[in-house]
Amino acid sequence: MPAGFWGGWVLTLTVLSVVGLAWFVFSLYFGGGGNQGGGEDEGPVWDGDLREGAHPAPMWWFWMTLAALVFSAIYLMLYPGLGSYAGALRWTEGGRLAASQAAWNTEFAEARAAIAAAPLDELQADPKLMAAAGGLFGRHCAACHGADAGGQANLFPNLTDAEWQWGGDAAAIERTIREGRVAVMVGWGAVLGQDGVAAVTDYVRELPNGVPAEHPGKTRYEQFCVACHGADGAGQPLLGAPSLANDISLYGDGEALVESIRDGRGGEMPAFGERLDDSQIRLLVAWLTRSESS
Numbered sequence: 001m002p003a004g005f006w007g008g009w010v011l012t013l014t015v016l017s018v019v020g021l022a023w024f025v026f027s028l029y030f031g032g033g034g035n036q037g038g039g040e041d042e043g044p045v046w047d048g049d050l051r052e053g054a055h056p057a058p059m060w061w062f063w064m065t066l067a068a069l070v071f072s073a074i075y076l077m078l079y080p081g082l083g084s085y086a087g088a089l090r091w092t093e094g095g096r097l098a099a100s101q102a103a104w105n106t107e108f109a110e111a112r113a114a115i116a117a118a119p120l121d122e123l124q125a126d127p128k129l130m131a132a133a134g135g136l137f138g139r140h141c142a143a144c145h146g147a148d149a150g151g152q153a154n155l156f157p158n159l160t161d162a163e164w165q166w167g168g169d170a171a172a173i174e175r176t177i178r179e180g181r182v183a184v185m186v187g188w189g190a191v192l193g194q195d196g197v198a199a200v201t202d203y204v205r206e207l208p209n210g211v212p213a214e215h216p217g218k219t220r221y222e223q224f225c226v227a228c229h230g231a232d233g234a235g236q237p238l239l240g241a242p243s244l245a246n247d248i249s250l251y252g253d254g255e256a257l258v259e260s261i262r263d264g265r266g267g268e269m270p271a272f273g274e275r276l277d278d279s280q281i282r283l284l285v286a287w288l289t290r291s292e293s294s
């Protein structure tokens with residue numbers, strides 16, 4: 001069935017029933033029928049002496065019906081109701097939704113802009129905002145970094161410890177979240193050979209205690225690793241090269257450390273710049289840099 005047919009059908013029915021009701025009510029009151037002129041003697045008699053009579057309906061009832069009819073007519077002219085006629089106001093559910101969405105956006109745009117521009121310590125001092133930030137982290141980040149941001153499975157770094165391989169200041173963390181990070185360390189197994197890997201691994205294990213003066217792995221470390229991890233193993237945040245000079249290790253000690261050096265590592269942090277808006281990113285930065293987590 002073409003939509004036009006049903007539109008016309010509904011329109012005809014609606015108009016007919018409104019006009020019909022109007023005609024009926026008018027004829028009842030002013031049609032000169034039995035309603036006005038009747039007397040006590042007309043109509044059936046019940047139970048011996050009970051007469052229905054023919055009292056005219058009260059006038060307030062007429063005015064109420066008239067008001068309802070006028071209201072219906074005006075309503076049907078303004079709003080959709082007459083078949084496919086859209087109504088003079090062009091009101092639609094979709095339009096209403098869009099309007100309230102726009103109102104919502106303007107109402108909260110200011111609040112969001114304020115958050116995006118607020119100093120971090122101000123955000124950190126607001127427990128409600130920090131709770132919201134924790135919720136954001138739970139929804140977007142916890143799957144990898146763990147609900148408490150403590151890291152997972154030696155694959156996703158702990159975000160509550162002192163080590164930040166990409167930098168721990170607010171600007172660096174913001175960039176990490178916005179743009180994502182791709183770490184690249186090629187494997188050194190082919191270059192170093194098995195003995196070389198063992199020697200350098202052992203050298204790396206010594207670094208937290210200070211740079212060894214003499215060590216079988218020293219020359220190779222200084223040849224191949226210093227460019228990124230530094231002579232003292234402090235790391236290089238610009239490259240995402242983690243510090244090897246502390247006890248914190250991303251991928252784990254033991255055999256994992258040998259694997260890191262032999263096979264390389266390529267951790268990837270996805271970019272959230274498209275998925276989160278400025279205020280959300282700001283909240284996350286505030287949450288990650290609040291004092292209890294660093």
Ligand code: HEC
Pocket residue numbers: 137140141142143144145155156157159163164165166167173176177181182183240266267268269270272284
């Ligand atoms: C799909 C898994 C995944 C999700 C989801 C994820 N991350 Fe990451 N994130 C990683 C990995 C893997 C790394 C480590 C990258 C590397 O090895 O350099 C990382 C690194 C980081 C770092 C850098 C840590 C450092 O030491 O410099 C920060 C900060 C971070 N993520 C924050 C977040 C935030 C905030 C969210 C949520 C908006 C998030 N991540 C969501 C996987 C994820």
Ligand code: HEC
Pocket residue numbers: 165183184185186188200201204220221224225226227228229239240241242244248249250251252257260261265266267268
């Ligand atoms: C091109 C720069 C670069 C060079 C050269 C380099 N690394 Fe790395 N290294 C990285 C990066 C970046 C990571 C982080 C990988 C990740 O997050 O997935 C890393 C990670 C590591 C890790 C894992 C650290 C942890 O906390 O689990 C170890 C161990 C390591 N490198 C040792 C070495 C050694 C030994 C050499 C020299 C033979 C070396 N690296 C050379 C960039 C480099």
